[in-house]
Amino acid sequence: MIELRGLTLSLGAFALRDLSLTVPAGGYTAVLGPSGSGKSVLLRLVAGLLAPERGEVRLDGRDATRLPSERRRLGFVFPEAALFPHLGVGRNIAYGLGAAGLPAASRAARTREIARALGVEALLGRPVQGLSGGEAQRVALARALAPAPRVVLLDEPLAHLDPPAREELRAELTRLHRELGFTALHVTHDQAEARALGQRLAVLREGRLVQEGPRDEVLARPADEFVARFLGAGAAAG
DSSP, X not given: OEEEEEEEEEETTEEEEEEEEEEOTTOEEEEEXXXXXXXXXXXXXXXXXXOOSEEEEEETXXXXXXXXXXXXXXXXXXXXXXXXXXXXXXXXXXXXXXXXTOOHHHHHHHHHHHHHHTTOGGGTTSBSTTOOHHHHHHHHHHHHHTTOOSEEEEESTTTTSOXXXXXXXXXXXXXXXXXXXXXXXXXXXOHHHHHHHOSEEEEEETTEEEEEEEHHHHHHSOSSHHHHHHHOTTOOOO
16 A cells, blocks of 8 residues: 655645545556646655655555665656666566566566566567567566566556557556556556546646545546546536
């Protein structure tokens, strides 16, 4: 479970202001908001890549606010694949397994297992140069999932894919979440993506959480006109 308590951080035009949010263990929460609303700042605070001015990040009930990123057992998927260019596909996927201290045979077996789950097993021996956008992002997702993290953070992971690849990977994320049971916090500005993936929705505006709850409830009863307009789908504030 992820618990965010009163997170506050100012980074020029990007800020979070007294934000509190709970992501249930094993749940999938999609965070929406326009550009500059603080979505990526939120993920980086959870990941430990930024430190809040005030507030707490709690993981499974423990205060992780000052815990180094590498000790949080998190997977992070960026908007672009950000693969290591000097490593092939297989070594990219296995990158986090070395830090976990697994023996070579176990690393190889886990790499094949997660590559198979993402449909990239045939790419394991290839360099990352020349991969399509969809292939590269699948490899990035495999790298994030290989160490079996308890939490996966996804920062606009489908934003740079063409529509067919975006739809395919969206379906893969739904399947993988169902099968692997990780806790997911996914930020996006794409309403259709959030509705398709999020069991819960959280809407940010200017660094503040304006509504959060089960997807169907938020869509049916938006808190105000801004949420209604932003979510679309025929929702109207009541």
